[in-house]
Amino acid sequence: GNSVTQMEGPVTLSEEAFLTINCTYTATGYPSLFWYVQYPGEGLQLLLKATKADDKGSNKGFEATYRKETTSFHLEKGSVQVSDSAVYFCALTGGGNKLTFGTGTQLKVEL
Amino acid sequence: KAGVTQTPRYLIKTRGQQVTLSCSPISGHRSVSWYQQTPGQGLQFLFEYFSETQRNKGNFPGRFSGRQFSNSRSEMNVSTLELGDSALYLCASSLGPGQRNTEAFFGQGTRLTVV
Numbered sequence: 001g002n003s004v005t006q007m008e009g010p011v012t013l014s015e016e017a018f019l020t021i022n023c024t025y026t027a028t029g030y031p032s033l034f035w036y037v038q039y040p041g042e043g044l045q046l047l048l049k050a051t052k053a054d055d056k057g058s059n060k061g062f063e064a065t066y067r068k069e070t071t072s073f074h075l076e077k078g079s080v081q082v083s084d085s086a087v088y089f090c091a092l093t094g095g096g097n098k099l100t101f102g103t104g105t106q107l108k109v110e111l
Numbered sequence: 112k113a114g115v116t117q118t119p120r121y122l123i124k125t126r127g128q129q130v131t132l133s134c135s136p137i138s139g140h141r142s143v144s145w146y147q148q149t150p151g152q153g154l155q156f157l158f159e160y161f162s163e164t165q166r167n168k169g170n171f172p173g174r175f176s177g178r179q180f181s182n183s184r185s186e187m188n189v190s191t192l193e194l195g196d197s198a199l200y201l202c203a204s205s206l207g208p209g210q211r212n213t214e215a216f217f218g219q220g221t222r223l224t225v226v
Contacts, residue, residue: 043115043201043217043220044203046215089154097144097203097205097208097215098144098156098159098167099144099146099154099156100156101153102153104153
Protein backbone atom coordinates (compact mmCIF):
# COMPACT_ATOMS: atom_id res chain seq x y z
CA GLY A 1 0.00 0.00 0.00
CA ASN A 2 0.89 3.65 0.02
CA SER A 3 3.15 5.08 2.69
CA VAL A 4 4.96 8.31 3.53
CA THR A 5 8.15 8.66 5.55
CA GLN A 6 9.29 12.03 6.82
CA MET A 7 12.13 13.08 9.01
CA GLU A 8 11.76 12.93 12.74
CA GLY A 9 11.38 16.09 14.70
CA PRO A 10 11.43 18.30 16.50
CA VAL A 11 13.50 20.61 14.35
CA THR A 12 14.71 23.77 16.05
CA LEU A 13 16.07 26.62 13.94
CA SER A 14 17.01 30.21 14.42
CA GLU A 15 15.01 32.84 12.58
CA GLU A 16 16.23 33.35 8.98
CA ALA A 17 17.83 29.89 8.85
CA PHE A 18 17.32 27.55 5.92
CA LEU A 19 14.77 24.79 6.36
CA THR A 20 14.65 21.32 4.85
CA ILE A 21 12.19 18.64 5.92
CA ASN A 22 12.71 15.37 4.10
CA CYS A 23 9.83 13.32 2.77
CA THR A 24 9.90 10.10 0.77
CA TYR A 25 7.00 8.01 -0.36
CA THR A 26 5.98 4.59 -1.59
CA ALA A 27 3.01 4.40 -3.92
CA THR A 28 1.74 2.62 -6.96
CA GLY A 29 0.98 4.64 -10.02
CA TYR A 30 1.29 8.40 -10.01
CA PRO A 31 0.26 9.91 -6.70
CA SER A 32 -0.36 13.57 -6.00
CA LEU A 33 1.87 14.93 -3.23
CA PHE A 34 1.07 17.49 -0.57
CA TRP A 35 2.51 19.35 2.37
CA TYR A 36 0.07 20.32 5.11
CA VAL A 37 0.76 22.52 8.13
CA GLN A 38 -0.93 22.34 11.51
CA TYR A 39 -0.74 25.20 13.99
CA PRO A 40 -1.46 24.52 17.68
CA GLY A 41 -5.11 23.80 18.31
CA GLU A 42 -5.99 23.96 14.64
CA GLY A 43 -6.84 21.63 11.81
CA LEU A 44 -4.67 21.09 8.77
CA GLN A 45 -3.99 23.70 6.12
CA LEU A 46 -2.69 22.84 2.69
CA LEU A 47 0.70 24.49 2.23
CA LEU A 48 1.52 23.31 -1.28
CA LYS A 49 0.98 20.47 -3.70
CA ALA A 50 2.39 18.84 -6.83
CA THR A 51 0.48 16.50 -9.08
CA LYS A 52 3.08 15.10 -11.47
CA ALA A 53 6.77 14.39 -11.71
CA ASP A 54 9.07 17.44 -11.73
CA ASP A 55 6.26 19.75 -10.65
CA LYS A 56 7.30 22.31 -8.06
CA GLY A 57 4.75 23.40 -5.51
CA SER A 58 5.30 26.70 -3.76
CA ASN A 59 3.53 28.93 -1.27
CA LYS A 60 4.53 31.52 1.34
CA GLY A 61 8.22 30.99 0.57
CA PHE A 62 8.00 27.21 0.94
CA GLU A 63 8.85 24.95 -2.00
CA ALA A 64 8.87 21.25 -2.77
CA THR A 65 9.66 19.41 -6.00
CA TYR A 66 8.06 16.09 -7.00
CA ARG A 67 11.01 13.80 -7.67
CA LYS A 68 9.79 10.51 -9.08
CA GLU A 69 13.27 9.04 -9.55
CA THR A 70 13.99 9.37 -5.83
CA THR A 71 10.33 9.15 -4.71
CA SER A 72 10.83 12.30 -2.69
CA PHE A 73 9.05 15.58 -1.98
CA HIS A 74 11.31 17.51 0.38
CA LEU A 75 10.04 20.77 1.85
CA GLU A 76 12.36 23.78 1.80
CA LYS A 77 12.29 27.41 2.83
CA GLY A 78 15.16 29.81 2.47
CA SER A 79 14.53 31.93 5.57
CA VAL A 80 12.18 30.77 8.31
CA GLN A 81 10.29 33.03 10.66
CA VAL A 82 9.01 32.50 14.19
CA SER A 83 5.52 32.39 12.74
CA ASP A 84 6.46 29.25 10.76
CA SER A 85 6.59 27.25 14.00
CA ALA A 86 4.10 24.43 13.50
CA VAL A 87 3.85 20.74 12.63
CA TYR A 88 4.36 19.88 8.96
CA PHE A 89 2.86 16.80 7.34
CA CYS A 90 3.82 15.27 4.03
CA ALA A 91 0.95 13.38 2.37
CA LEU A 92 -0.13 11.71 -0.84
CA THR A 93 -3.26 10.61 -2.62
CA GLY A 94 -3.31 7.68 -4.99
CA GLY A 95 -6.09 8.84 -7.28
CA GLY A 96 -8.98 9.15 -4.89
CA ASN A 97 -9.48 11.55 -2.02
CA LYS A 98 -7.90 9.36 0.66
CA LEU A 99 -4.82 11.05 2.07
CA THR A 100 -1.93 9.01 3.45
CA PHE A 101 0.13 11.09 5.86
CA GLY A 102 3.61 10.97 7.25
CA THR A 103 4.11 11.17 10.99
CA GLY A 104 4.63 14.91 11.00
CA THR A 105 7.66 17.05 11.78
CA GLN A 106 7.47 19.68 14.48
CA LEU A 107 9.32 22.87 13.62
CA LYS A 108 10.28 25.42 16.25
CA VAL A 109 11.81 28.70 15.13
CA GLU A 110 13.53 30.83 17.74
CA LEU A 111 14.63 34.45 17.69
CA LYS B 112 -16.95 31.50 1.71
CA ALA B 113 -17.39 29.56 4.91
CA GLY B 114 -14.90 26.83 5.65
CA VAL B 115 -15.41 23.34 6.98
CA THR B 116 -17.34 23.42 10.22
CA GLN B 117 -17.04 20.69 12.81
CA THR B 118 -19.15 20.49 15.92
CA PRO B 119 -18.65 20.24 18.75
CA ARG B 120 -15.06 21.39 19.20
CA TYR B 121 -14.59 19.50 22.45
CA LEU B 122 -16.26 16.48 23.99
CA ILE B 123 -15.72 14.48 27.13
CA LYS B 124 -17.37 11.07 27.26
CA THR B 125 -17.25 8.05 29.54
CA ARG B 126 -16.13 4.59 28.47
CA GLY B 127 -18.97 2.59 27.01
CA GLN B 128 -20.92 5.62 25.82
CA GLN B 129 -21.44 6.52 22.21
CA VAL B 130 -20.75 9.82 20.47
CA THR B 131 -21.77 11.58 17.27
CA LEU B 132 -19.61 14.19 15.57
CA SER B 133 -20.80 16.51 12.84
CA CYS B 134 -19.14 18.04 9.81
CA SER B 135 -20.51 20.63 7.39
CA PRO B 136 -18.37 20.83 4.25
CA ILE B 137 -17.66 23.87 2.15
CA SER B 138 -20.61 24.86 0.02
CA GLY B 139 -20.47 22.98 -3.29
CA HIS B 140 -18.17 20.27 -1.96
CA ARG B 141 -19.72 16.84 -2.12
CA SER B 142 -16.96 14.65 -0.72
CA VAL B 143 -16.32 14.37 3.01
CA SER B 144 -13.53 12.37 4.60
CA TRP B 145 -12.81 11.70 8.27
CA TYR B 146 -9.44 11.23 9.95
CA GLN B 147 -8.35 10.35 13.45
CA GLN B 148 -5.27 12.05 14.86
CA THR B 149 -3.47 10.68 17.91
CA PRO B 150 0.08 11.21 19.20
CA GLY B 151 0.86 7.51 18.84
CA GLN B 152 -0.70 6.67 15.47
CA GLY B 153 -0.62 10.04 13.76
CA LEU B 154 -3.25 10.81 11.14
CA GLN B 155 -5.28 7.83 10.06
CA PHE B 156 -8.04 7.69 7.47
CA LEU B 157 -11.42 6.60 8.74
CA PHE B 158 -13.78 6.83 5.78
CA GLU B 159 -14.90 8.91 2.81
CA TYR B 160 -18.41 9.75 1.68
CA PHE B 161 -19.71 11.07 -1.59
CA SER B 162 -23.35 11.48 -2.56
CA GLU B 163 -24.47 9.79 0.63
CA THR B 164 -22.41 6.68 -0.16
CA GLN B 165 -19.31 5.42 1.60
CA ARG B 166 -16.60 5.22 -1.05
CA ASN B 167 -13.63 4.20 0.98
CA LYS B 168 -13.00 2.89 4.49
CA GLY B 169 -9.92 2.73 6.65
CA ASN B 170 -8.84 0.00 9.00
CA PHE B 171 -11.02 0.76 12.01
CA PRO B 172 -13.41 -1.50 13.92
CA GLY B 173 -17.12 -1.51 13.21
CA ARG B 174 -17.72 0.71 16.26
CA PHE B 175 -16.76 3.57 13.96
CA SER B 176 -19.44 4.45 11.45
CA GLY B 177 -20.56 7.41 9.46
CA ARG B 178 -23.11 8.74 7.09
CA GLN B 179 -23.69 11.60 4.72
CA PHE B 180 -26.87 13.51 4.13
CA SER B 181 -28.31 14.86 0.91
CA ASN B 182 -26.92 18.33 1.71
CA SER B 183 -23.41 16.75 1.96
CA ARG B 184 -23.21 17.24 5.72
CA SER B 185 -21.69 14.23 7.41
CA GLU B 186 -21.74 12.63 10.80
CA MET B 187 -19.52 10.02 12.33
CA ASN B 188 -20.50 7.86 15.25
CA VAL B 189 -18.38 5.91 17.66
CA SER B 190 -20.17 3.37 19.83
CA THR B 191 -18.98 1.69 23.01
CA LEU B 192 -16.22 4.20 23.52
CA GLU B 193 -12.81 3.05 24.68
CA LEU B 194 -10.03 5.08 26.27
CA GLY B 195 -8.00 4.63 23.08
CA ASP B 196 -10.64 6.50 21.10
CA SER B 197 -9.46 9.74 22.66
CA ALA B 198 -8.22 11.75 19.71
CA LEU B 199 -8.67 14.74 17.49
CA TYR B 200 -11.17 13.85 14.76
CA LEU B 201 -10.72 15.84 11.58
CA CYS B 202 -13.12 16.24 8.73
CA ALA B 203 -12.00 17.21 5.24
CA SER B 204 -14.15 18.31 2.34
CA SER B 205 -13.32 18.34 -1.34
CA LEU B 206 -15.17 18.72 -4.60
CA GLY B 207 -15.51 15.00 -5.17
CA PRO B 208 -14.03 11.94 -6.85
CA GLY B 209 -12.99 12.39 -10.41
CA GLN B 210 -11.47 15.68 -9.37
CA ARG B 211 -8.07 14.06 -9.06
CA ASN B 212 -6.16 17.17 -8.23
CA THR B 213 -8.66 18.65 -5.88
CA GLU B 214 -7.56 20.14 -2.62
CA ALA B 215 -8.89 18.81 0.68
CA PHE B 216 -9.95 21.50 3.14
CA PHE B 217 -9.89 20.55 6.80
CA GLY B 218 -12.00 21.67 9.69
CA GLN B 219 -10.57 22.57 13.08
CA GLY B 220 -11.48 19.17 14.44
CA THR B 221 -13.36 17.75 17.38
CA ARG B 222 -11.25 16.89 20.39
CA LEU B 223 -12.76 13.78 22.00
CA THR B 224 -11.62 12.73 25.44
CA VAL B 225 -12.82 9.40 26.83
CA VAL B 226 -12.55 9.00 30.59
